[in-house]
Amino acid sequence: MFHMYQGNILGAVSYCPDDFSFDSPELSVWVDKIRDFIGEDESYVANIRMNPDWLFFRSFSGEFSVFKSTHISGLLKEIAAKNDTAETIIGVTSNVEIINDIRTTISFKDEEFAKDLLVELGDASDLKVISQENQLLFISNHHVVIKYTNCGLESVAEEKELIRLRQQKEISLLFGDQKFEWNIIDRQASGEFEDLILELLDREPWVFSVKKVAPTNQGDNGRDLICEYNMLHHENRVSKGAESIKLGKMIIQCKTNLKHSKTTSIGKSGVDMPSTLFDYRPDGYMLVVNTQTTRDLTEMLERQRDRKEQNAILWWNAFDVEDRLRKYPDILARYRHIVDYA
Template sequence: MRESIAMLAEHFGLQFHERRGGGYRVDTSCSPLGILIDDDGPNNSIFTYAHFRTRSADWAGERTDLNDSFSLLCTAFFQAMGFASCQILDIPNEFSMIPGELYARYLAFGDAHGSIFHKEKEAKRALVGIFSAYRQMEVMAHSWIPFWHAEELVNDCDMQGYGILNWAHAVSEALGSCGDFSNDLWTQRKSTDWRFYRTADGNISVVSCRPLFHALHKMTEAPRTILQGVTGSLFIDGPLGNYVGAPTIQHLDRLVKSLNAKAGITGSTEVDLIPVENNLIALSEPWIISMATNCSFRLFKEERLRILQRNKAESALLAPPGGFEWVEAIPDDRFEQLVHALLLEEAGVNRVYQVAPTRERDGGRDLIAEWVTPLLPSEHVKNDSTPARVRKVVVQCKVRKRSVGRRDLDQGVLDTLYMSRASGYFLAVSTQLSSSVTDLLDQIGGRGDYYINWWGRVEIEDRLRKNPDVLRRFNDIVQGGPETGIEEGGGSLP
């Protein structure tokens, strides 16, 4: 794999490095962003993610502002081009131990794109896409940001001047209960007209910098669909899907108005949004606001389900094309075997094993999967360590002719996790989940200490399209028609 990665990097004009702790880094000599590749993943796979850190040799002063804001630019670009919705993982400054200081960041590619790829099946194709996106991002940054690299400006970092102290105090007041002037961080870089504020908990940052604002605003001009949902809005960037709740949008509108009032800015308060997996970027000139909040593909799926339940006419936009035919009565054991087979095709899944015969309940567990996933919000991130871990994931399979409700979940999800000593829960259903179940899973997932995911029929059919060999093995319960593009053999369903 080493030679293949090195050759691909050279093809894109990138530099290839072997890392001291194992794995590889691909970057350009002048960029704070690099692509990290670990090639010893489970099931003959590689794990890919990005690492962002500016260098003290290039920039004066403490660099939390640069690590925060420049990494947002990279994240927004990957989102706008439909490449990946990133999960932002902060690496705290363990040297200073000052709350809020940012030593570096990992950008883990979210569910829609993925970070884990089979070496033989998809690694080369995935790396071509990653290296191409990285190269385009570097070209964009050089073209749109006059100070993308430190040698292009005079360094004049200021944290104690009268002007920046007044500005930071005004931002703190605008943030209300979210701000704490005595503990939060701020920086000014005069030659770039750059002012930055970050709360000590790292949940909110505010930047005033017109060149950076205009570069980020260009990302919102890329083709995308914004759909008003039931509880919030869906943002569709090519193959990517993200969700922003209505209360979050209202909170940002109020914050922008408060910032404008403190700064004496009048006129329009229009706010443009760029959601990624666990962060929301809000733009209202001259403000750039970053807020840690769940905008994930998982919440996108939940809201999509609510919309489909509300209005079937919208399914043409939101749901993948149909064309599969299922038997009316799906045997429990065959559905479980189908889920087992599809899980083994998921990158990052090391192995899957059955806990007990399908008809014999075992504490709500049907299958156990050893699964590599990115770190959860509650898990500590360290520099030079892979932002992923192997999890024991409980898998439940449910066959119903109706939506699966909470009463179908046996003894309860948290009890199942506790009894199984597992760190993840996965639910696969033959139809769809009820809103009560998606709300429950969202609540548990929102705690940040368990990996939570699920498949309904839509997600299962997505994977059957990608794995026609699995479809052929289970043509006694499901077959693909002409619309799927994989109709082959098997005759008609009984």
């Protein structure tokens, strides 16, 4: 279709000769404005063409191109407007654009560059942006600026991390004093609590891998999760990538109180830690609950830790879990059916 109608698309007609030149007064004035904007030392090529009618400039060192063609820019702008189905997330250094599950970024810096360049060329009309894997098209009424840049998967991943860090700060400032409400109503929800803890542990700097032992409907013999961890982490003072690493195996037990239960805490009778330690002899043990541990259970955990038979005895109560959910809003979003802000 393009080959059949390229003349109409580009604004060319068959009955006029092709006039192509690297030098003309109009081109020189236009190029001088661009060079004044970007600097005199740019490595570039420029030309003027009649039929189709355009001015073209490409900077090799600046990694961008710009051409002036009211016909082509008007056509591209109209197509972009008719197909504008993108969902846009305002990021930290870029907007993330999502079209049919295809994700790209539009850099604020690149967009500002295009706007300033077009103002220098006397074109302050509104811009439409088309983002592709390795370039951005900024389309005004008379010009198209093409910025060659990585705006694909790698750029999206970097921007997602910046957004996550921003969300952590926002949530800390806006919701730091807001309480959570747990909605664990049955065994299936308890199994999803294990999945939630798996994801939170996977974000811990001292955990190298974590796996679920068995599906919710199968017995796990007291082992809900198993993880490989750094036995030398010492309260997180050594993190992933550090030289002081010694791998160990940790067993994690997850215990929940159902929403309508009369009890508000987990006690010794609900935890089979001694038999689990005896049967599997892990390097570390961890208990995670969605409420609080009773005094007797806390004392039992402390006594086992003081015996130093294991490298680590850890436990998280609801406060510890909720504190981490504030830091990782992406994880919270996936489990809002079992826990959310009250």
